[in-house]
Amino acid sequence: MMNALFLSLMMWIQPGCHAAGEIVLTDKGKARHKIVLPAEPTKAEVRAADILRKYVQQISGAQLALVNENNWKDGEPAIFIGNTGHSGAIGEEQIAGEGFAIATDDQHVYIRGGSGKGIIYGVYTLLDDYFGCRKPAQGPAVVPKKQTLTINRNLLDRQIPQFVYRETYYPAPLDPEYQEWHKLHSFGDLWGLWGHSYFKLVPPKEHFAAHPEYYAFVNGKRRATQLCLSNEQVFHLAAGYLKKAMADNPDALYWSISPEDGTGYCTCDQCALTDKEEGTHAGSLIRFVNRIAAQFPDKQFTTLAYTYTIQPPAVTKPAENVIIMLSSIDAYRHRPLAEETSAAGFRKALQDWKKVTRNIFIWDYTTQFTNYLAPFPDYFLLQQNLQYFADNGVKGVFSQGSGETYADMAEMNAYLQAEALWQPHQPSDTAFDRFMTAYYGKAAKPMAQYVKALAANLHAAGVALDIYGSPVNHRNDYLSPIAIEHYSTFLDQAEKAAGSDTLLAGRIYNARLPLEYTVLQQARLYGTDKHGYLVPSGNGFAPARQFAARVQRFAQQAQKAGVKELAEAGIGPEAYAKEWQSILAKPWQPSLAFGKKVTLLHPFTPEYTAKKEATLTDGLTGNTDFALNWLFVYGNDLVATIDLGEAKPLSKVNVNFLQDARHNIFLPTNIVVETSTDGQSFQPVAVQPVAAVAEEDFTAHVENFKLTLKPSTARFLRVTAKHLPQMPAWRGNDKKPAICCDEIVVQ
Structure with missing residues (x-):
């Protein structure tokens, strides 16, 4: 300090x-x-x-x-x-x-x-x-x-410097001079081995076929989800890899020995016994890392306290040359981590790790991974969180933003984080004012007003800001159409102030991209309603005029701004435009159920189901984004009853389900359609078994099911989709499977 x-x-x-x-x-x-x-x-x-x-x-x-x-x-x-x-x-x-x-x-x-x-x-x-x-x-x-x-x-x-390791992960710090100018580090420079590293130490492609015992024992079977840390040969292979890697890269300061992303930890007798003795699954991890660290006492090792390893062992302390990198991934971002309820587990873990080690780094998150371009107004909480880390003895911080791709206020976020990583207790407005003046010049005032308005409205709304959220779920609060119009007035003023300065105008256009992205995403949700992309046409609906051109303008500006992907491991602007082309070219499908009332037996997940029950009868289908136009049910069957208003002859039901194992979403095992005249007594009219989940299928895709009904006339129609009873062993976690349905089309 x-x-x-x-x-x-x-x-x-x-x-x-x-x-x-x-x-x-x-x-x-x-x-x-x-x-x-x-x-x-x-x-x-x-x-x-x-x-x-x-x-x-x-x-x-x-x-x-x-x-x-x-x-x-x-x-x-x-x-x-x-x-x-x-x-x-x-x-x-x-x-x-x-x-x-x-x-x-x-x-x-x-x-x-x-x-x-x-x-x-x-x-x-x-x-x-x-x-x-x-x-x-x-x-x-x-x-x-x-x-x-x-x-x-x-x-x-x-x-x-307050912290010995300082990294903010946005496009700007990838510029070598920017990195030095703002006193930042890069994991590419400091680490000989970074992040989730188990399978770099002992690659499954090289060893699993001949030696499955090197890998985790999960649900009665060896699986390449994590390593078996009690296996002696795993230790020797890891130590051998590190010895060679250190010889090839003698200047590296840190070496990561960390689990792969996800769970699927080993439950063999020896690993389970170790974890039981330590009271945490981090027990076998810390014992293993300590053994490696003892082989290389002049080197520093990092390991992740993340998901199943977040709590420290009760018996074994990390060695002096072992650094704990603690993740804050489960916390929402609308309040400081020191106060946010969802960060309670993180705060407890930090205090518990402090009791057993002085060497703690934090892996923090400052972007929305499911929608990099969505407005993510935690702007003025960044410094507060870094102050909290500093006050709790944290020695280093990896502040993960959008990486190489452009994101909401990416330049400002990088600048503010860099300043606070060096000295978090400086006056809070200093860095913000300096950035606005230097980057936006004569447009600094309206741009500052824009940023402050977003942050203030988020605070007033009191809603969760989720790093895995979606802008469509905030259409009634800080990202409502009225709020977006208000923000746009500041950007209009900024563009006017820029005048003929094309460089400055381009920066303001880039800052407007998150609002335009939100409007486009919400247009999919609004659909046939006001602010949707569909307008009345004949007996149905068709895309609004000029909508395709608007999408194309957005895609072109996004590419120019440096948007490489719109979500983590997601599509880029060009593919996004093509996705919209497919949506706009798809004829609207009439349905007897359109706009009708839906009653659910089991609750939906509200943070991913913006239209609630109406999702199933709003005339809109979804794509591979589970947070948009899907009714998301976690750990239960989908049982949806539609009141058609009056008895009608029924012949077909068309329904889509999403398969996205990465987000624990799976196809149903069985689909049953029933009808009723009184809403009390139902008769089955169609049954559709669904094939078992394929092994190791992490590809997100939509499956369409067309069910021909027994001839019937009814007012009520009930669709039951049985969820997968338990997570497939290959998925490697202990969460419950979810089921997602977008629209029930009745003919």
């Missing part, structure tokens, strides 16, 4: 303040100072000097001479970079971690760094905080033009 001296100094020493006088570095485009490096500078010190020379020339036109300290003449005005013998008041004090110090006296400037890239961070901070340069996003930095460049005399700016 910033020390007390720095905090007090910064209250009166700020860029542009002249109370203590100024040192003139360049005057009318000519350099007055030289850069002085140590006699034997490090690579980082040389790079820092080159960075400073490059930007001073861009700012002022002046070319700073570069000399080694043994060639510097005493008394010449100098900018001392690195551990020189003339580092003045900051020359003797050791700088912790990747910290740095910037200081001046009456004539000279001194910049020193701690370990790693500390000296480079110091130079970029000088450029940003004192020379007015900005790097709000990827691409070229914003550089002011001034031939005379000055800095205050007698200043001292010491900074030490």
Whole structure:
């Protein structure tokens, strides 16, 4: 953290303040100072000097001479970079971690760094905080033009990072200069082996056929879901892999030994006994990781406290060179993690791990993985959550955003997170105001109003912000059509302020993409209603004019903005446009059940069923997105009774079900259609058995079932779809199977 001296100094020493006088570095485009490096500078010190020379020339036109300290003449005005013998008041004090110090006296400037890239961070901070340069996003930095460049005399700016590992995962930090400018890390640089790593250590493709005993024993059978950590050969294979990998990558700081995503943990006698002794499935994991860590005492290992390993063992403590990476995946994001009810399990896990180790990293989440472009207004909670981590002794944070693909306010999120990862207890508005001014310029005010309005409306709505949610489920609150119109007024003002500035206009268009995406997604849900994509046509409905063109414009702008996929492992803008083309080309199908009342025996899952019971008779079908136009029933049969209003002759029922094993959604095992004249006594008129679930089928797809009914006339029709009684063993988790139905078409 910033020390007390720095905090007090910064209250009166700020860029542009002249109370203590100024040192003139360049005057009318000519350099007055030289850069002085140590006699034997490090690579980082040389790079820092080159960075400073490059930007001073861009700012002022002046070319700073570069000399080694043994060639510097005493008394010449100098900018001392690195551990020189003339580092003045900051020359003797050791700088912790990747910290740095910037200081001046009456004539000279001194910049020193701690370990790693500390000296480079110091130079970029000088450029940003004192020379007015900005790097709000990827691409070229914003550089002011001034031939005379000055800095205050007698200043001292010491900074030490709060976290030893700092990563925000958005497109901007993938720019190498952005990463260094904002003092960030990358798992690609720090880790020799990252994330879910079991199957990198012992790949099933190489070993499972001959040695199934290396893998988890689940429901009475060996399966390639996780490793069997009590198997001695698994230990030797993992240690052998790491030994070779470490030799190939000696500079890597961390090595991950972590379960695969999902459950399917081993329940063999030895693993089960270990977990029972430890009181958690993390017991066998920590014992295994500790054994590996003991083989490589000079290396650091990370492992995941995630899903079934989230609670620490009761007996075995992590070794000193083992770091616990704790996940916050189960928490909603509309309130700070320190307060949110759904984060109670995470908070407890954090406190419990703190009792057994000082080495904790956090794997946090700041985007909606099912809809990267959906507005996700946790913007002003990011810093609060990082403060909570800091106050609880967390040493590092991986803040997972949308990765390489553009997402809602991706540039702003990366910037705010980067600032808070370095120092979470800085004034909360500082980074936000700096970003808005640097990135949106003359449109900063309406853009700030837009962002604040979204966040305020989310708070007022009091609804859950889910990283696996959908914008269609908020059509009645902060993403209602009225609210979207209100937000659009701010973006309209921003576009007006941008005027002929095409670069700025493009940034505002990108910021508008989440609203347009929400409108398009909600149009699928509204369907034949107001705000839907269908309008009356003859005796049915047809797509509204110009709707196809609107979709195409969105897709083109999304591609231009850098949207590669609209969801985690999902489709891109081009495929999204084609998906819409298919929807718009599909004739609307009339049904005797259209708009009729539906009664359910078992409840639907509200967070995924925006239209409630009406989902089954709204005239709309779904695709592979389970959160859109599907009635989602968890752990129960679908039993839906439709009141047709009056007795009618019935001949056919057409119904779709979704198969999406990744989200625990499976086809029914059997479909039964019954009819009734009074709604009390029902007679079966069709039965459709459904084939068993295929092995290892994780492909999301829609299955259509056409049932021919026994000739009957009835007012009431009941459809029963039997859900899978238990999760297939190959799925590898202990959740209940869900069933999804989109529309019951009756003829």
